[in-house]
Amino acid sequence: MLDHGAPPHNGGPPAPHSEGLGMRLMRRKPVERLVAEGGHGEGGTLRRSLGLWQLTMISIGATLGTGIFVVLGEAVPKAGPAVTLSFVIAGLTALFSALSYAELAGTIPVSGSSYSYAYATMGELIAWVCGWCLMLEYGVSVAAVAVGWGEYLNELLDGTIGVTLPAALSAPPGDGGVFNAPALIVVLLAMAFLLGGARESARANTVMVLVKIGALVLFCAIGVQGFRSGNYENFMPLGMAGVSAAGATLFFSYIGFDAASTAGEEARNAQRDLPRAILLSLAIITALYVLVAAVAVGAKPWRQFTDSEATLAQIMREVTGQSFWGTLLAFCAVIAIASVVLTVLYGQTRILFAMARDGLVPKVFARVSPRSGTPRANTLIVSLFCGVLAAAVPLGQLADATSIGTLFAFALVNIAVVVLRRSRPDMPRSFRVPLSPLLPALGFGFCLWMMGSLSTVTWVVFGVWMAVGLVFYFLYGYRRSRLAAPAPSEAK
Numbered sequence: 001m002l003d004h005g006a007p008p009h010n011g012g013p014p015a016p017h018s019e020g021l022g023m024r025l026m027r028r029k030p031v032e033r034l035v036a037e038g039g040h041g042e043g044g045t046l047r048r049s050l051g052l053w054q055l056t057m058i059s060i061g062a063t064l065g066t067g068i069f070v071v072l073g074e075a076v077p078k079a080g081p082a083v084t085l086s087f088v089i090a091g092l093t094a095l096f097s098a099l100s101y102a103e104l105a106g107t108i109p110v111s112g113s114s115y116s117y118a119y120a121t122m123g124e125l126i127a128w129v130c131g132w133c134l135m136l137e138y139g140v141s142v143a144a145v146a147v148g149w150g151e152y153l154n155e156l157l158d159g160t161i162g163v164t165l166p167a168a169l170s171a172p173p174g175d176g177g178v179f180n181a182p183a184l185i186v187v188l189l190a191m192a193f194l195l196g197g198a199r200e201s202a203r204a205n206t207v208m209v210l211v212k213i214g215a216l217v218l219f220c221a222i223g224v225q226g227f228r229s230g231n232y233e234n235f236m237p238l239g240m241a242g243v244s245a246a247g248a249t250l251f252f253s254y255i256g257f258d259a260a261s262t263a264g265e266e267a268r269n270a271q272r273d274l275p276r277a278i279l280l281s282l283a284i285i286t287a288l289y290v291l292v293a294a295v296a297v298g299a300k301p302w303r304q305f306t307d308s309e310a311t312l313a314q315i316m317r318e319v320t321g322q323s324f325w326g327t328l329l330a331f332c333a334v335i336a337i338a339s340v341v342l343t344v345l346y347g348q349t350r351i352l353f354a355m356a357r358d359g360l361v362p363k364v365f366a367r368v369s370p371r372s373g374t375p376r377a378n379t380l381i382v383s384l385f386c387g388v389l390a391a392a393v394p395l396g397q398l399a400d401a402t403s404i405g406t407l408f409a410f411a412l413v414n415i416a417v418v419v420l421r422r423s424r425p426d427m428p429r430s431f432r433v434p435l436s437p438l439l440p441a442l443g444f445g446f447c448l449w450m451m452g453s454l455s456t457v458t459w460v461v462f463g464v465w466m467a468v469g470l471v472f473y474f475l476y477g478y479r480r481s482r483l484a485a486p487a488p489s490e491a492k
Helices: 021-026 031-036 052-063 066-070 072-107 114-121 124-160 181-196 198-226 239-251 257-263 270-299 311-320 324-357 376-392 397-423 438-452 456-480
Strands: none
Touching: 021 124, 031 114, 052 198, 052 257, 052 270, 052 324, 066 270, 066 311, 066 324, 072 114, 072 239, 072 257, 072 270, 072 311, 072 397, 072 438, 114 124, 114 324, 114 397, 124 181, 124 324, 124 376, 124 397, 124 456, 181 198, 181 324, 181 376, 198 270, 198 311, 198 324, 257 270, 257 324, 270 311, 311 324, 324 376, 397 438, 397 456
């Protein structure tokens, strides 16, 4: 049986001239072809070495970063003690999209994540737009997170040996410095792990994830000693509007679980393990967030949450009366951010790998080293680009645009799961979104709501980014797409 997206022509797509512009923009890549090509690159194949544990750690590593270390100071003043409820609401909002990701990751277990899901369901142009959004989400967020790593590294150095890096070497031009060396260093360290192979990178990430989970558990163990039930007496001082406002702020502490779906071609049993990893990681992250928030508010009156940069460290110092804990939290933040850089950089390289294999970006991104089983050239190019971006360019509002790119991709995934259910209802699925299409529709609606709450400047940056992407697509990808001009072996 032919897929709806593959016009009949001796088993392959017709010659480009037989299609109109509209059909070429809407051409879909059959799911069977996406899965069959899984792992295959230019000159080699990716190695399937990741199990459920490693996939879960990748998802947690990309999600559990600086957010929980700094976000309470921003969210508590909006919601009061009810910030714990805000965390639950934000987690439920993320869950709607995570359920759709879980179904599609189990059905189409490939490296392209939402880009590949869109290619199979909504056509090439939408897939390109989604992939371009993912480049913004992953690439710029690597640079932005790397900048934060340098700030925490300075705090750690100051607390341990009493010195800090000079501003000239710890900030980019325009932000008081000349070159942000720590930001470049952490990206290069992540690159070194990735070049060693997916298994080695996953091991390093697992260690870092366990360290930051341990730090949050330690905070709860210490913070609960200063717990005062009176801090919860006026649970919702700013009403439900405050809870919702805090939930919108906290939602961005949950994005990142989609990183597991980019490992689809390196998972040993992707159809079984990917859905489990996505949902398990979200459950662990939500439980940690709610627990940390409950202990923090119980140990410190909500009106005193003013310093968003070191809320957890402040609480630990106040409870114990010692400055040691602030230094320990800085160390854990350094580990936490390094883990985010590693996993997000990994996701970026695998998405570009999938797009290059489809012909939409240059083939160099699809080359695989037979020795390591990794896209080495891809990893080198992306790492150097992100490292230089972090070290030499003030990101400013561009970093905020990663949020809108993420939400746009989430929205498309919620649409894709419904489309694939209708166009291919007989396909085997290792996981199914319950109450479909209601829950995907809720996920789509929440994504639009979050996007609407973003600033005008963010929308302008997003619009410019999309315009540049469309220009690149029509000048390059539109003509070089493998669906437009398949190799002779594919047309037979």
